[in-house]
Amino acid sequence: MDLGKLIQLSALLCPFLLSLHFRIAGASAHIYSSQPFHDVGNSLLLYGGSEGIFASSRSLIRFENITLWRTITGKGHRSNGLVQAVIFEASDRNNIGGSAYGGQRSICCTPDLAKLQGCKQGEIIRIPSPHDPQWPILLPVRFKGKRSSAKMADTEILITKTGIYNLLFISCDPQLKGLKMTGKTVWKNPDGYLPGRMAPLVNFYVYMSLAYLLLSAVWFFQYLRFRMDILPLQHCITAVILLGLLEMLFWYLDYANFNHTGMRPLALTTWVVTIGALRKTVSRILILCVSMGFGVVKSTLGGLTSKVLLVGVTYFIASEILDIAEHVGIIDDMSGRSKLFLVLPDAFLDAFLILWIFTSLSKTLEQLQMKRTSVKLEIYRKFSNALAVMVVASVAWIVYEVYFKATDPFNERWQTAWTITAFWDVIAFLLLCIICYLWTPSQNSQRYVTST
8 A cells, every 4th residue: 555545544544443442531520430449558549530720619629429339248348437538739748648656658547656646547647737727628438337338428629729639539448448439520620620730721722723823824825826836845834734723723622622511522632633643743744855855956755755654654653642642531630641652652753853854954955055056055054943943942841841740740830731732832833934934835936946
C-alpha cells in the first residue's frame, strides 16, 4: 500500500476503533464501578479523586449512591466494620496519619499512637487543620449486623477555600479485606464542572481559535487571489492551518462540554487528539520538506519521499498513542503522568526530526550559497534563525517543565499548570505564522521556484 494512503487510513481508523472501545467517561463525576480497596500500610484504601477547586458558595463535592460491599466470610461478616471518607486540601496532607517514636507513618491509629496522640484505635488519625479545625473532613460509614453492604448518606461538602482537594476512602478494619465500592462523587467549581487545572484552557482555546481564524482569513485571501500560481508547499501550509483551526475549535468544544455537563465523551476527546496528532505530524513533515528545499529549491524530494512518509506515519502513531494516554478518559487534576514507554518514542522521534531538519537546512543553505541565489538565501536564513530560536525556546521550556513537575509532586501549583500545555500550542502557531510570512502566495510564486 502507498504510504500516503496509509497515513490517511491510519488517521481515519484510529479514532473510529477507539470510539468503539470507549463510550462515556465520568469527568467531574468520579464513577466507582465496583472499585477494590488496596492494602496501604496498616489500612485499606481507595483513591477517590483529586481536583483543583476555587472557593465559592457554588463549589462542592457531592456524594451520590456510595455503597460499600464486603466479602461474605464468617468472622468478617459479623464485624460492624467502619469505613471513612477523608477529604483534605493538599496543604493539610500531613494532618492525616501519624508516627510513634519517629517510626513509619501510619494512617490508622495503633495502640502506641493511641497512648501518644489520644487517637481512637481502629480509626483514622486526624489532626485538625490550623486554618479550619473542621478540616480534614471525615465521613463515617458502618456495616450493620450481618449485612454485606453499607450505604453512605448522600451529602454535599461546600468548598470555602481555594486549593487542590483529595478524596480517600479508608478502612482500618483488617476483617474488611476484599472491600469494594460503587457509586460516584460529583466535583463542581463556581463556573461549572471543569477541574480547576483545566478551567483556564477554555478561554485559551477561544483565543487560539480566533488567532487561527485570523491567520486563515489572511492566508486564504492571498491563496485565492493567486490561486493560479500556488506551489505544492503552499498547499501543505494550507492543510496545517486548517488542521490547527480544527484542533483549537474541537479542544474548546471538548472542554466547554465537559464544563457544562460534567461528562466527557471519550469519542469526542479521541477525535480531538487525533486531529492534534495529525496536525503535529503534518507540521513536522512540512518543516522537514521546507528544510530540504522542496517547492522552492527543488520540485521533488526524489528518493527521500518514502523515508519522509515512513517517519510521518511512525510519528503520527507514537503521538496518537501518547495523546490518548494523556487526555482520553482523564477525570481529575492528578493526570498527565504518562508512562515512560509512551513518552520515549515520541521524544526520540522529535529529536531525530530536529537533527534531520537542521542537517537538511545546512545542505540547502550551502546549495543556495553556491548558486548565489540571494533572494532565496535570505529567506532561508530568516527561516533558519527563526527555527533555531524556537528550538532553543522549546528546550528551555522542557527544562522548566521537568523542574515544575519535579518540585510539585502534590500539584499545589495547579492554577498555573495550564501554561505547560498552552506553551506548545503558542510556539507551534508562531512558527506557522513565520512560515506563512516567508512563503505567502504571490503572483511570482511559480516563477520564483525556477528563478536563480
